[in-house]
Amino acid sequence: MTGINNIERVYFIGIGGIGMSALARYFLSLGKRVSGYDKTRTALTEALEDAGINIHYEDNVALAPKDVDVVVYTPAIPADHTELTYYRENDYTVVKRSDVLQWITEASFNVCVGGTHGKTTITTMTAHILRDTGYGCNAFLGGIAANYQTNFWSSERNVCVVEADEYDRSFLKLVPDIAVVTAMDPDHLDIYGTPQAVEDAFVQFAGRVKAGGCLISKYGLSRHNDLKAAHHYTYSFDNPKADVYATNIDVINGSYHFDINGKDWKMKGVVLHMGGLHNIENSLAAITVAKYLNIDDEKIKRAIENFKGVKRRFEYILKNDAHIIIDDYAHHPEELKALISGVRSLFVDKKCTVIFQPHLYSRTNDLAKEFSQSLDMADEVILLPIYPARELPMPGVESELILDNMQLPQKQVLTKDVMLDWVKMHKPELLVMCGAGDIDTLLQPVKQILEK
Template identity: 35%
Template sequence: MMQTVVPLESLGRVHFIGIGGVGMSAVARIMVSRGVPVSGSDAKDLPVMHDLQAAGARIDVGYDSANLGDASTVVAGSAIRDDNPELAAARAAGIPVLHRSEALAATMAGHRVVTVAGTHGKSTTTSMVAVLLKEAGADPTFAIGANVPALGVNAAAGASDIFVAEADESDGSFLNYQPLIAVVTNVEADHLDHYGTAEAVYASFDKFAALLPSEGVLLACADDAGARALAGRVASQGNTRVLKYGTADDADIRLEDDGPGRVSVTVEGVRYPLELQVPGRHNALNAAAAFGVALELGVDPRAAAAALGHFTGASRRFELKGQGRGVRVYDDYAHHPTEVRAALSAARSVAGDKKVHVLFQPHLFSRTREFAAEFAAALDLADTALILDIYPAREDPIPGVTSTLITDKLSHGHLVSADQAVTAILEAASEGDVILTVGAGDVTSYGPAIVEQLDGQHA
């Protein structure tokens, strides 16, 4: 990883390999709006590529070394394999290749940077901060790893000097940023395919917090053991101001339960009600973090509280896909046991006394191997748990690692084929129930298919 930020004006024409990805397109959007010549390619023709083309980027569908053109800099994310023809050609030609995070860091120069890190909740919390600031009158630049309906896009260049970005720890690339405010939602063992051990994960968050300058601040969740421990370590060093948010008695931004579906935050003895449109305790905690960021940036607390009411969720974060026959269908990107548990808890709060049915697709062989028992325990919160085959993403199969590692530990759930999944989950659901599709792979495509079938049954 690089230690110093590359000046944006020195990059020349920038070519993005995999420009259709939500993270890559976010950086490309900001560069285009800043006047940087941008080109890019992706294996599929995705809607965001048409947006970028309309904004002035040169876009190609399919990977070919000729797509590089006269690029002076190439940007590639962790998902791009070494044998990608464009990446291979760039390296052979000696063209500098930046990780997506390095390219994003180049766009942050001269800004007050807010980065949101954590094993879970990054996209939602970053989205909340961006929506809050925009609604409160600030006009931040933002880059988010999800599309946000309330913003219309996943990234935009604002007029103010505030830059809000999601900081991804999965490959250690969050160490490329220079934040003024760093939010840590939680710290848990994950991405062990990269880190190897839980201790290495914790150490990386220590390094992340160490990026803060003397005038910076760490906002850590007091309700999460890992984030709380991080806050303690940072505070003991005395170099960085630390604020904790959550329901704990010693939280500086304390989240209060005001009854069913209602919460408030108390800061320095003053209580501010929050009118949230998103369910779940995890979302209330994310809102408390966003509120804390806003106060640090000088936003009036009452304006901050009111602005949070405009947040309607991030794409694939307990996103309502539709309903029919009295059954509501949601989709969630959850791919770690803690996230699955949070998504199912949110579904329970929405379903009331009705049932919750989940269609889950494990993501990565290594993650399934490490957390099979924890996934099963989380999925048992549902009334019905149907499990698809593992989505491999960037990994090759691991002998002996299949979805049965999870299903063998479920008390009420079983493996289901891709062909039978929609039919099976619809057979389980009755009027008033909630269906939830969960995972970071292509399970998201099942939601619309389920809604379509429900509409057909209704008709």
């Protein structure tokens, strides 16, 4: 494990990020001294502080520790960040999060889950199955597992389940024994430039599977013939041409009941309490990993049945006879399509209102037409202004770019405050709130309005 045993003091710049906080917890679990900086205090940073990690919220070299062995930063940090510049100019060991994951995975058995969407749910499901069945794993998740209220846990077993992030080509540093590829749709074109380059990176990722290892990919991917491994299985929601697919799907009291047909195995009576038909498909990928590891069928089924989902992935914020609020991290057109389809499959007779906050000017500009088509599947849509994250505004790129492409008659762009007033006035019965920005900070205000 490159250097990790020699590291005693680690400093994280951007410690509040979902991937960074998992690594911070990892070093803490090893008994290392961990500290960090982030721009804003959040529930995640408060949880880290509660765990004993010292965090400050001002980009100030005077507050940054000088006695550290390694400085880890997230690519979301601007290049001119004062503390980052200080560490670089003073010859500290400064690495990206992906470098640390490379050190960790070079010395363990790894399940690495990649894809432009679905990866957080599949990673969390897989890690949950391995934990719940007693198989054991270290988990590095891109979301908070609702069963455990954390995005990291450790195990004595030297097995890691890692969410493989394609942003900044980070996942090309991982060393998988088992790799999962869920999708390779155009995304992060600010990094990759073209859809072809995105696909090329996923082919490279699949090619990093160790000799004799296993690749599990969604059936029908455009570059299927380029995805190669000693053992290669495909999965699909219901396509019998795939190696693994679901049959006899039924909805009972808001839960999915289904059977699975594998290449040379069958599993009957699987129950999934997580909403969204796409999550049946996600469960098939996780179950295929567990089957490859020879975990007992009954243990797998029990783990899937008690899986509570992932925070901000088809998460019920309010569910009573009068109102339903579903929160989801969906920030790509394909994710929105899957989300709205899933909502409609469960609530066929309710009017579906979607509040969507576009994430990044570049993504909105690149995929405005596709966003419009996905949002047209709802009955009514409210768009919030674009959440910029790491980007500066782009001339002519606003939420109206999506709005103007939509065919749906009931659509509008509202500021956050006006949107809350709209909810007070209209009290929607079925409300889906989605996006990767800060729309989650509006969930409790909206919930309070509808609970009244």
